[in-house]
Amino acid sequence: MAISATATKKETQFLWEGKDKRGNKVRGKSLAANEAALRADLRRQGVAATRVKTPRTAFRSGGKVLPMDIAVFARQLATMMAAGIPMVQAFEIIGNGHDKPAVQKLVLDIKNTIEGGSTLHDSLAKHPLYFDDLFVNLVEAGEQAGALETLLDKIATYKEKTEALKKKIKKALFYPMAVLAVALIVSGVGVLAYMQSSLTALFVEGIIGQAWRRRRMLREIAKMSGHVVVAGAGATGKHAIEELLVTQTPFVAIDRSEQVLTQLSEELCGDAGKMLHVLGDATLDHVLLAAGVARARGVVAALTHDKDNLYVTLSARSLNAQARIVSKVVEDEAAPKIIKAGATSIVNPTMIGGRRLASELIRPVVNEFLDQMLRDKDKNLRLEEVVIERGSTFAGVALKDTPIRRETRALVIAARGADRSFVYNPDPEYVIAEGTTLIVLGETDSIVKLRQLVTG
Numbered sequence: 299m300a301i302s303a304t305a306t307k308k309e310t311q312f313l314w315e316g317k318d319k320r321g322n323k324v325r326g327k328s329l330a331a332n333e334a335a336l337r338a339d340l341r342r343q344g345v346a347a348t349r350v351k352t353p354r355t356a357f358r359s360g361g362k363v364l365p366m367d368i369a370v371f372a373r374q375l376a377t378m379m380a381a382g383i384p385m386v387q388a389f390e391i392i393g394n395g396h397d398k399p400a401v402q403k404l405v406l407d408i409k410n411t412i413e414g415g416s417t418l419h420d421s422l423a424k425h426p427l428y429f430d431d432l433f434v435n436l437v438e439a440g441e442q443a444g445a446l447e448t449l450l451d452k453i454a455t456y457k458e459k460t461e462a463l464k465k466k467i468k469k470a471l472f473y474p475m476a477v478l479a480v481a482l483i484v485s486g487v488g489v490l491a492y493m494q495s496s497l498t499a500l501f502v503e504g505i506i507g508q509a510w511r512r513r514r515m516l517r518e519i520a521k522m523s524g525h526v527v528v529a530g531a532g533a534t535g536k537h538a539i540e541e542l543l544v545t546q547t548p549f550v551a552i553d554r555s556e557q558v559l560t561q562l563s564e565e566l567c568g569d570a571g572k573m574l575h576v577l578g579d580a581t582l583d584h585v586l587l588a589a590g591v592a593r594a595r596g597v598v599a600a601l602t603h604d605k606d607n608l609y610v611t612l613s614a615r616s617l618n619a620q621a622r623i624v625s626k627v628v629e630d631e632a633a634p635k636i637i638k639a640g641a642t643s644i645v646n647p648t649m650i651g652g653r654r655l656a657s658e659l660i661r662p663v664v665n666e667f668l669d670q671m672l673r674d675k676d677k678n679l680r681l682e683e684v685v686i687e688r689g690s691t692f693a694g695v696a697l698k699d700t701p702i703r704r705e706t707r708a709l710v711i712a713a714r715g716a717d718r719s720f721v722y723n724p725d726p727e728y729v730i731a732e733g734t735t736l737i738v739l740g741e742t743d744s745i746v747k748l749r750q751l752v753t754g
Contacts, residue, residue, distance in 0.1 A: 309329040309330055309331055310329065310330065310332070310352060311327060311328070312327070312328055312329075312330060312333065312336050312350055312351065312352055313325075313327055314326060314327075314328065314336065314340065314349065314350045314351075315347070315349040316340060316345045316346050316348050316349070317345070317346050317348065318344055318345055319344045333350050336350060363398070363400050363401055363404055363428055365460070366457075366458070366461050367398065368428055368429070368433075368457060369454045369457035369458045370454075371392060371401070372450045372453050372454040372457065373450075373451065373454035374388075374392050375388055375389070375392065375450055376446075376447045376448075376450035376451040376454065377451075378391065378392075379446065379447045379450070380451075385412065386409055386412060386413055389405055389406070389409035389412065390409060393405035393406040393409060394406075404425065408422065408424075408425070411424060417438075417441060418437055418441060418446070419434050419435075419437040419438035422434050422437060432584060435583075436449050436583075437449065437450070437453075443612075445609075452579060455579075456579070456582070515574060515575070516576070516588060518574060519550055519588070519590050522548060522550065522574075522590050523590070523593040524548070524593070524594070524595045525547075525549055525590065525593075525594050526542060526550075526594060526595065526596040526597070526598060527549070527550050527552065527590065527591050527594045527596070527597045527598070527614070528549055528550070528551045528552065528598045528600060529552045529580035529597065529598065529599050529600060529607075529610045529614075530553060530580060530598075530599070530600035530601040530602070530626075531551045531553040531555075531558050531559055531562050531575070531600075532553070532558065532600065532601075534600040534626055534647060535551065535553070535601075538598050538600055539551055539562065539566065539573075540566060544678055545680060545682070545742055545745075549574070550574045550575060550589040550590060550594075551573060551574070551575040551576075552575065552578065552580040552585060552586070552589050553577070553580075554578060554579050554580075556577050559573070559575045559577065563575070576588045580599075580601065580606075580610050581601075581606055581609035581610055581613065583617065586610070586613055586614060586617060587617065591613075591614050591617050591618055591621070592617050592618050593618075594618060594621050595620075595621060596621055596623070596624070597610070597611075597614045597618075597622070597623045597624070598624050598625075598626075599611055599614070599623065599624070599625035599626060599636075599641070600626045601626070603628070604627060604628050604629055604632035607625045607626055607627070607636060608625075608632070608635060608639055610625070611625050611640050611641045612639040612640060614640070615639065615640025615641075622642045622643075623640060623641045623642050623643075624641065624642060624643045624644070624645060625641040625643075625644050625645070626644075626645055626646075627644045627645065627646045628646070628647075633646070678741055678742040678743075679739065679740065680739075680740070680742055680745065681711070681739055682737075682738055682739075682745045683737055683738075684735070684736045684745070684748055684749055684752055685733075685734075685735050685752075686730055686731070686732060686734045686735070686736065687733075687753065688732050690732070690752050691751075691752075691754065692730050692752050693730060693732045694730070694731070694732075696726065696728065696729050696730075697710060697725070697726055697727070697730060698727065700730070702738070705747065705748075706740060706744040706745075706747050706748045707741075707744055708738040708739065708740030708744050708745065708748055709738060709739045709740065710724060710736055710737070710738050711723065711737045711738065711739055712724070712736075712737040713734055713735070713737065714734065714737070715731065715733070715734055716731065716733040716734070
C-alpha cells in the first residue's frame, strides 16, 4: 500500500510500516513535515503506524557494505565494460541502481574520484575497508595489460567462492554445536562422550577437515625449492605430471577444478591427497605464489587457451626471473607473443602430433622403440641431461675414466660443450670440461645415482 503526499520544501520523506483496518501489514513511503504529522495523516487513512524512520536512519540500521556486494559490483562493472559501456557511465548506472544506500554512496564516490582524473586502482585504494591490497593490485595489473574486464570477472568469481566457502564452514560449525547442546541437555555426560567421537569424525571428514588438509599441503609446498610448477592439470598437464612423477622430479600442480586434481592424484599417486597441488586460477599471482613459483626452477603453462598461458607466463616471469618457463601454444600466431612475455620455450601439441603421425609412417620401428622405452614401467628408461658443474670430480676426466658405465650402466649419447656445440657419440678419450652437459640414456634410478656421482 502506497501513501502519496504533496511535497513542500520543508517536508521529509519517511519509510513506514503499519496495519490497515483489516489487520493486514502494509508499508510505504510518504512526505511529511515531521513524524507526528505523518502518523496523524496515516491514522486519517485508516493505518496504524508501527514503525516510522527516515532513509538516513534506514541507512544506519541496515546499509552495511558486505563482501558479496563488492563481488556483485566487480561482476557488474566487468560485464558493462565488456559490452562497451564507458567506465564512468557504468559506475553511474551501478550506483544509482543499487538498493543499498551505502553501496550507492561508495560507488558514486569512486566515480567522482575517477572523474577527477584518478585511475581506477587509485580510486579503489582510497577505500581500503572494502578493497584490499590484492584487489587493488590486480586491478592495476589489468589496467596496465589492457585486460581489466577479464581480471574484474576473475576477482568477482574468487570473492563469490570465498563467501560461499565461509557460509559452508559456518553451516558446518552450527550443526555439530546444536547436536552437542541437545546431547548435553537430554543424555548428560555419558552420551556426550559418545557424541565427541562422532563430532570429531564430522569435523575431520567434512569441510573443516578438507580445509585442514589443504593448509597442511600449503605448509609442505612452502618448504619446497627448486621444484616445477604445472599450471593446468587437464589433458596436456596430466601427461607432463606423469613424466615428472616417473623421473622423480618434485612438482606442484595448479588447477581450478578440485575434482580433476583429486582424480589425478588417485590415478597417478594412489591417494587423493598425496599429489601436492593448489586449487585456484593459475593466471592469478597469489595462486602462483602459493605454489612456490618464486622458488621454482621451472614452470609448465599447460592451460587450454593461449591467452591464459600468456597470463601465466607473464606472471611467472615477473615473480621469478631465473625459472625456465615452457608454455603450451595452440595457435601459431600466439607463439611469438608468449616468447616475448618471458617463455623460455614453447610446445605446440598439434605440430608434435602431426610430426608423430608422419614418423609412424616413415620409421615405425624407431617409434616402437621410443614408445616401449617410455611405457616400460619396470625399467623406466629415459633420455636425460646431466650437467658437470664447477668443482665436479668428472671435470677434466676422460669419458673412459669415469665410473658412468661401471656404476650406473647409463649410455652417453652426446655431449654439449660450453660453446653450445654438440658432440654425438663421444669417443672414450673425450675429456669432460666444466659446464659440459652429458646427454645420457638410462633407467631413472641410474640417472639419479649418476647425478649424485657427478656432484659428489
